[in-house]
Structure formats: structure tokens, C-alpha cells
Amino acid sequence: MGRGKKLPVSAYDYAVFLGDYFDSWENEWPDQGENFKAICDFVREDTVHRKLLLGNHDWSYLSKTPHGAGVSGHQISHIDEIRKLLTENRDILDIAFECEANCPGGRLVFSHAGFSRTWVKSILNVFGILENHWSLSFLNEQWHMLSLNPHSEGFNFAFEELLDWYGFFSGSGNEITQGPLWIRPEALLKDAFYETQIVGHTEYCLGDFAVLRDKDINLNRMNTVIVADSNSHLIFDVIDTENLPGETISLLEFNKFYKRTLKQINDIKSQEFAKMDYSKESAMVQLTTAFGEKFAERYYRMFF
Numbered sequence: 001m002g003r004g005k006k007l008p009v010s011a012y013d014y015a016v017f018l019g020d021y022f023d024s025w026e027n028e029w030p031d032q033g034e035n036f037k038a039i040c041d042f043v044r045e046d047t048v049h050r051k052l053l054l055g056n057h058d059w060s061y062l063s064k065t066p067h068g069a070g071v072s073g074h075q076i077s078h079i080d081e082i083r084k085l086l087t088e089n090r091d092i093l094d095i096a097f098e099c100e101a102n103c104p105g106g107r108l109v110f111s112h113a114g115f116s117r118t119w120v121k122s123i124l125n126v127f128g129i130l131e132n133h134w135s136l137s138f139l140n141e142q143w144h145m146l147s148l149n150p151h152s153e154g155f156n157f158a159f160e161e162l163l164d165w166y167g168f169f170s171g172s173g174n175e176i177t178q179g180p181l182w183i184r185p186e187a188l189l190k191d192a193f194y195e196t197q198i199v200g201h202t203e204y205c206l207g208d209f210a211v212l213r214d215k216d217i218n219l220n221r222m223n224t225v226i227v228a229d230s231n232s233h234l235i236f237d238v239i240d241t242e243n244l245p246g247e248t249i250s251l252l253e254f255n256k257f258y259k260r261t262l263k264q265i266n267d268i269k270s271q272e273f274a275k276m277d278y279s280k281e282s283a284m285v286q287l288t289t290a291f292g293e294k295f296a297e298r299y300y301r302m303f304f
């Protein structure tokens with residue numbers, strides 16, 4: 001649903017927040033803190049059907065590893081205030097959530113960035129368990145038990161390190177070693193632990209959810225990643241778990257579509273801004289002609 005849009009409780013079964021509540025590129029402080037407190041109040045009213053998930057920007061204020069704060073937009077001047085808010089609400093802050101859905105695998109898994117098989121194997125090694133003992137409940141339980149004090153017995157450096165940026169080749173997180181706070185859709189599609197996942201983190205959306213589907217590099221199956229973030233961080237709609245959104249598209253075709261659409265939008269923007277009598281109404285006419293009424297307003301809000 002769009003920013004500021006309200007839906008009756010009867011319109012959905014679950015409300016899931018995908019993380020990154022603290023990001024210096026968007027809301028100014030203290031708006032970020034007030035927004036986060038409002039979200040937490042909303043979630044606490046019904047923690048069964050409302051889920052608050054951790055993002056990499058949020059984790060950067062909690063991690064005690066040497067590189068834990070290494071994230072773009074990290075707000076050093078507000079670290080104590082943000083850490084306090086996150087710590088106070090950590091009891092309702094999870095890493096992931098899943099629900100039954102009409103999709104490959106029979107369940108839809110929500111996290112900030114997604115779960116690769118490679119990362120899950122790393123976690124299994126850290127805790128010394130077999131894959132048949134793995135579950136998202138187990139992961140969330142370990143997260144809530146994790147001490148954020150490096151001097152206490154509950155501190156687990158290896159676990160914390162796997163929640164940090166954990167790459168070797170890609171500074172943006174586009175590799176299969178990355179975890180559910182960092183991995184990018186391209187790497188996730190190649191090595192997904194769950195067949196159908198919904199993520200934020202990567203700003204792929206242009207007007208609707210981006211439903212990406214590609215072949216796994218090792219398994220004889222297709223993985224689906226539904227991306228729900230854009231450069232304006234709008235959430236576009238309600239997901240019907242019985243009828244997942246949009247037509248699936250391969251990453252290659254999506255990249256072609258993305259570049260083509262951005263070029264059209266930028267061409268319209270250049271033409272409109274070159275006019276002496278520029279107005280929103282004039283731009284909307286061109287956007288509507290090119291993309292239809294459904295996306296014209298969204299594209300205007302995102303790019304103009």
C-alpha cells in the first residue's frame with residue numbers, strides 16, 4: 001500500500017514491515033524515530049498478524065563486530081538514540097516471517113533481503129545443527145537470545161558476523177554468501193534456500209512489485225523473488241497469497257524493461273523541464289500517454 005494510505009484491518013491477514021527504518025537518505029531526524037515508534041505501536045496491537053523485520057541499516061546500530069556499522073547513510077551523530085529505540089523494541093523485531101501461500105514451495109518467506117542456501121549452510125555450521133533442524137523460528141529464537149554485549153556469554157561473534165555484510169567480491173551484496181539483511185536479488189535467484197521469497201532492500205520497483213523468476217544454478221527448479229522496494233520506498237499494493245502479483249519475468253528481461261522504462265521517463269522529464277511553462281498537469285499527460293493512468297501518478301511522485 002502507498003505511503004500514508006490506510007487500509008481496514010479486514011483487508012489483510014498480515015502486515016509485514018521489511019526493515020530499514022533508519023536511513024539518512026530519506027526522513028530527517030527526529031522524523032525517523034517518531035515513524036519507527038508509530039510502527040512499533042501499530043505492531044504491538046497485534047503481534048500475531050503484524051510483523052516487524054530487521055534491515056541492514058537497522059542492524060548497523062546494534063552490531064558489535066568491527067565492521068558492523070559499515071553501511072551507507074550510517075548516522076553516527078544519532079547512534080545512541082537509534083540503538084536505544086531498536087533495543088527497546090527488539091522483542092518484536094524478527095529477522096524473517098513466513099506464511100502459507102499458493103506458490104512454489106507452498107509458503108511465502110519475508111525478509112529484508114532473502115535467504116540463500118550458502119548463507120543457511122553457514123548458519124548451520126555456526127550452531128552445529130543439521131538442515132532438518134533448521135527453521136525460521138529457530139533463527140528468530142537465536143536472534144532474540146543473542147547478546148549484544150561482547151563481554152557476555154550470550155555474545156556470538158560468528159552469528160553477528162553472518163548478519164553483517166559478508167561478501168568477498170561485491171561491495172553491494174550481490175553474492176550468494178550474503179545473508180538475509182544484505183543479499184541482492186540477482187545472487188538470491190541463483191541460490192535461493194526458499195523457492196518463493198519477498199524482499200525489500202533493493203530498489204527495483206518502478207510501479208508494481210517486481211516478480212523475478214530464474215533458474216537455480218544447482219537445483220532443477222525455478223526460484224521466485226518478489227521485490228517490494230523502489231527509489232522512493234513506496235509499497236505499492238496488498239499481496240494476495242492465493243494469487244501472487246504480476247507476471248513473472250527473468251532478471252535479464254527485467255533489466256531490459258527497467259532501462260527502457262527509465263529512458264522513457266527521463267526523456268519526458270527532460271522535455272517537460274525544458275518548457276518555460278512547466279506544470280505537473282503537462283507532465284502527467286505525457287506520463288499517462290506513455291504508461292497509462294495506473295502508473296502515471298506513481299512515476300511522477302518517484303521521478304519528478
